[in-house]
Amino acid sequence: MDLARLSGDPSSPVETPPVRTWERAREIARTTPGHALPAVERDLPDALGHALAGDLTARADLPAFDTAAMDGWAVAGAGPWRVRDGRVLAGDRAGPLAEGTALGIATGAELPPGATAVLRHEHGLVDESTGILSERAPTPLTAGRDVRPRGQECRTGQLLVPAGTTVTPAVLGLAAAAGWDRVAVHRRPAVELLVLGDELLDTGPPRGGRVRDALTPMLGPWLRCGSEPLGSHRVPDDAARLRDAISGSSADVVITTGGTAAGPTDFLHRVLAELGARLLVDSVAVRPGHPMLLAALPPTADGRSRWLAGLPGNPLAAVAGLVTLVHPLLSRLGGRADEGAQRLTAAADLPGHPRSTRLLPVAVRAGAATALSHDGPAMLRGLARSDGLAVVPPGGLPAGATVEVFAVPHPW
Ligand SMILES: Nc1nc2c(c(=O)[nH]1)N[C@H]1C(S)=C(S)[C@@H](COP(=O)(O)OP(=O)(O)OC[C@H]3O[C@@H](n4cnc5c(N)ncnc54)[C@H](O)[C@@H]3O)O[C@H]1N2
Numbered sequence: 315m316d317l318a319r320l321s322g323d324p325s326s327p328v329e330t331p332p333v334r335t336w337e338r339a340r341e342i343a344r345t346t347p348g349h350a351l352p353a354v355e356r357d358l359p360d361a362l363g364h365a366l367a368g369d370l371t372a373r374a375d376l377p378a379f380d381t382a383a384m385d386g387w388a389v390a391g392a393g394p395w396r397v398r399d400g401r402v403l404a405g406d407r408a409g410p411l412a413e414g415t416a417l418g419i420a421t422g423a424e425l426p427p428g429a430t431a432v433l434r435h436e437h438g439l440v441d442e443s444t445g446i447l448s449e450r451a452p453t454p455l456t457a458g459r460d461v462r463p464r465g466q467e468c469r470t471g472q473l474l475v476p477a478g479t480t481v482t483p484a485v486l487g488l489a490a491a492a493g494w495d496r497v498a499v500h501r502r503p504a505v506e507l508l509v510l511g512d513e514l515l516d517t518g519p520p521r522g523g524r525v526r527d528a529l530t531p532m533l534g535p536w537l538r539c540g541s542e543p544l545g546s547h548r549v550p551d552d553a554a555r556l557r558d559a560i561s562g563s564s565a566d567v568v569i570t571t572g573g574t575a576a577g578p579t580d581f582l583h584r585v586l587a588e589l590g591a592r593l594l595v596d597s598v599a600v601r602p603g604h605p606m607l608l609a610a611l612p613p614t615a616d617g618r619s620r621w622l623a624g625l626p627g628n629p630l631a632a633v634a635g636l637v638t639l640v641h642p643l644l645s646r647l648g649g650r651a652d653e654g655a656q657r658l659t660a661a662a663d664l665p666g667h668p669r670s671t672r673l674l675p676v677a678v679r680a681g682a683a684t685a686l687s688h689d690g691p692a693m694l695r696g697l698a699r700s701d702g703l704a705v706v707p708p709g710g711l712p713a714g715a716t717v718e719v720f721a722v723p724h725p726w
């Protein structure tokens with residue numbers, strides 16, 4: 315690598331694109347698309363995994379009414395109480411309760427007007443001959459006991475979760491509880507994965523000088539976090555086939571693996587030049603993954619912007635490219651808030667590269683990160699046991715130092 319080209323530090327007066335520091339490369343991927351893809355309305359089940367295009371607010375007070383939190387009796391005033399005939403179940407409504415009276419009530423039922431508390435079944439005793447309910451609880455009943463008051467969780471119109479939040483199953487449940495049938499979410503970028511390398515095998519152990527394709531099984535599921543995958547395709551080591559595959563793709567983001575370096579079958583740079591692509595990042599001062607690149611492809615005939623992320627072929631180097639370029643780009647396009655890194659403590663020394671950032675697979679226990687063995691660019695053993703990738707600045711970090719750790723995304 316020509317280190318003289320290395321810049322991109324925001325504090326540096328001269329930026330000579332497109333070789334970048336790791337921080338600048340990530341920032342470019344995060345900010346290059348000026349804005350997120352347009353918002354669309356989706357039924358709740360179809361919104362899963364998308365980012366909210368607007369704040370999710372409450373369409374009602376929650377709870378919407380004073381609610382019994384326990385099975386027992388709704389009571390009015392201090393006991394003992396005369397038990398009224400009947401009962402009120404969840405979904406029912408009862409008439410007003412007079413002072414000194416009680417009515418059987420089920421968890422989830424609306425409190426009758428005039429009720430001041432709920433006496434749990436196991437805390438009350440009814441004298442069957444008189445129909446009088448009294449307390450056998452160790453502590454006397456206070457007003458509001460075992461009642462979920464109206465608006466306890468939120469009031470109508472209140473913010474529940476902000477725009478940019480990813481719709482998880484919990485957000486779906488909250489949106490339904492708060493009264494929504496559909497929500498506005500950002501369209502997710504369509505992504506196509508092009509896997510280069512004539513040496514790749516699809517089945518069985520490595521043999522005859524060839525290796526198993528580790529990237530299709532690994533990147534496919536990761537791309538489901540935050541994109542609409544259009545599938546993954548193997549492209550032979552042939553410049554014309556690669557050019558056709560890129561120009562013929564309908565994806566917003568094309569991701570290639572392999573072919574980023576300058577070997578005899580590494581055609582990616584040549585093909586990008588032929589297509590009139592603009593290189594935004596071309597090599598990053600990071601280990602592993604330094605040949606990773608990001609390019610703006612010429613827009614489609616209808617003016618839609620398109621990008622290409624070129625990930626190096628070495629598997630851990632490709633994951634470094636995923637975390638540095640692909641994930642930030644997809645997050646921005648999909649309207650997601652930048653999750654950023656967790657700031658943790660180095661449990662032991664974290665080895666660094668003399669001049670470049672290192673991305674190290676680490677195990678995280680009790681807020682402390684420990685480097686894992688088998689972290690070479692072509693290895694996945696360390697990554698498979700890891701909780702994330704630690705960002706180790708040039709020179710390394712001593713035990714006890716603060717370290718940023720990017721969680722590897724989970725598609726489940
Ligand atoms: N003269 C130089 N050679 C190389 C440099 C360099 O700076 N100067 N950089 C090295 C680094 S670092 C990396 S990373 C690789 C990047 O290479 P490419 O992106 O061109 O990838 P390939 O050459 O196609 O493959 C590299 C390596 O990875 C294996 N591979 C590729 N695809 C897969 C896959 N889907 N599953 C598993 N393994 C895969 C491939 O067989 C090679 O072993 O360049 C170095 N060279």
Ligand code: MOO
Binds near residue numbers: 600626628
């Ligand atoms: O940095 Mo390469 O990307 O070492 O494998």
